[in-house]
Amino acid sequence: RYRLAGSDKLFLRMNSNSYLSLSHDPRLLEAADRATRQLGAGPGAVRFIDGTFSYHVELERRIAQYVGKPAAKIFNSAYTANLGQGLALASAQTYWIGDELNHNSIIRAMRIAGVPKENRAIYKHNNLEELKKCLDAVPPGMERVLVIFDGIFSMRGDFTPLAEVNRLLEPYRERFPKGLVTVMDDSHGVGAYGRTGRGTEEHTQSSCDILIGTFGKAFGVNGGFVASSPEVIEAIRQKADTYIYTNPLGVGDCAAALEAVNITDSPEGVERLRTLQARTQQFREGVEKLGWETIPGPHPIVPLLVRDTARAKRLVQHFFEHGVLVVGLTYPVVPRGEETIRFQINAAHTEADIAYVLDVLSKFEG
Incomplete structure (x- = not known):
C-alpha cells in the first residue's frame, strides 16, 4: 500500500x-547500494568508450541464459531496445509486418528507421489469415522480412499465439535470402508468465528469433534488453543508435537487476x-x-x-x-x-x- x-x-x-513485487525487496536495494558505492552513480561514458563495467557484461550474460538465447545486449529501457533493434535491422530491402496493437515503441521504431509505406504492412490483432495475406503481398526484391509483435499485449493481457505464427511462417522462410525474422516484445511476459516465468515463449512452447524484454516490470528495476543470436547482437552493438550514443544503465540498476533475475530463477x-x-x-x-x-x-x-x-x-x-x-x-x-x-x-x-x-x-x- x-x-x-x-x-x-x-x-x-x-x-x-x-x-513479482521485487521493486522494494531489500536484497535488490542492497545490491544497488553496494555497486553504486563501489563504482559510482553513473558510468561516465558510453559503452564503446569507457562506460562498460563488469556489471553490464554479467547482466547481459545472465539475462541471455535466463531467457534461453545465446547472447543479449542491455539498453536503458525496452522502449529504446525496440528502437535500437529496428535501426540495426532496417534497410531498403527489409519489409516489416506488425500486429495492429503493437506497443508504441515498435511503431516508433518503424518511423525512426524511415520505413516507407510500401515496405510495411499491419495485420488485424492476432489474425493469422491477415498475417498470411501480408506475407503473400511482400513485394519482389525484399531480402528480409521482420514479423513483429508483442508477446503480451499491454492493454489487454492477451498473447500472440507464437507456435501458430511459426507454423504459418515456415513455408515462407526460403523466399527471403536474409531471413524471415520474428521479433517479439515480451516486456509483460518475461518473469511473470509461463510455468517458470520465461514468458510467452514458455507459455506457447515456441520461440522467436529476437526477444525484447525489460528489467522494469516483473524484475522490478529498470532497463531493457534484446536477446538473440550472436550475429544479431553484434549488429545491434555496431548499428543501434540507442545503444551506441548514450550512457548505459548505472551499475546500481545492473546489480539490482542481476539480483532480481537470480531471485526469479530460484x-x-x-x-x-x-x-x-x-x-x-x-x-x-x-x-x-x-x-x-x-x-x-x-x-x-x-x-x-x-x-x-x-x-x-x-x-x-x-x-x-x-x-x-x-x-x-x-x-x-x-x-x-x-x-x-x-x-x-x-x-x-x-x-x-x-x-x-x-x-x-x-x-x-x-
Whole structure:
C-alpha cells in the first residue's frame, strides 16, 4: 500500500507492473547500494568508450541464459531496445509486418528507421489469415522480412499465439535470402508468465528469433534488453543508435537487476509466480461473477472493458474514493469503444486485498 503526496490515506495499488513485487525487496536495494558505492552513480561514458563495467557484461550474460538465447545486449529501457533493434535491422530491402496493437515503441521504431509505406504492412490483432495475406503481398526484391509483435499485449493481457505464427511462417522462410525474422516484445511476459516465468515463449512452447524484454516490470528495476543470436547482437552493438550514443544503465540498476533475475530463477521466484497466478485467478473469477466483460487468460493484466469514457472515469474515481489505485484507458490510448480499466495483479497482493477490490467493484452504481 502507498501513501500519496498530500494525503493521509493509504492506497492499495492495482496499477503497478512490478508483477513479482521485487521493486522494494531489500536484497535488490542492497545490491544497488553496494555497486553504486563501489563504482559510482553513473558510468561516465558510453559503452564503446569507457562506460562498460563488469556489471553490464554479467547482466547481459545472465539475462541471455535466463531467457534461453545465446547472447543479449542491455539498453536503458525496452522502449529504446525496440528502437535500437529496428535501426540495426532496417534497410531498403527489409519489409516489416506488425500486429495492429503493437506497443508504441515498435511503431516508433518503424518511423525512426524511415520505413516507407510500401515496405510495411499491419495485420488485424492476432489474425493469422491477415498475417498470411501480408506475407503473400511482400513485394519482389525484399531480402528480409521482420514479423513483429508483442508477446503480451499491454492493454489487454492477451498473447500472440507464437507456435501458430511459426507454423504459418515456415513455408515462407526460403523466399527471403536474409531471413524471415520474428521479433517479439515480451516486456509483460518475461518473469511473470509461463510455468517458470520465461514468458510467452514458455507459455506457447515456441520461440522467436529476437526477444525484447525489460528489467522494469516483473524484475522490478529498470532497463531493457534484446536477446538473440550472436550475429544479431553484434549488429545491434555496431548499428543501434540507442545503444551506441548514450550512457548505459548505472551499475546500481545492473546489480539490482542481476539480483532480481537470480531471485526469479530460484524456488523462491517460482513460489512468487505461483502466488501471482493464484491471486490473478481469484480476481478474474470474481470479476466474471460480477458480470463484467473482460478478456480471458492467465496473465496478471486484467482488463475491464467498460466501453464508455465517462463511465470509465467514474469507475476510476469510485475506486480512488475507496482507497484503490487503478488506471483508466481511454481514447486515444485505446480506440473509441474499447475504453478499459486495467488492473495489474502483483505477488504481494493478498487474498484479502483482492476480495476488497472485488467488493468495491460490486458497489459501483455508475
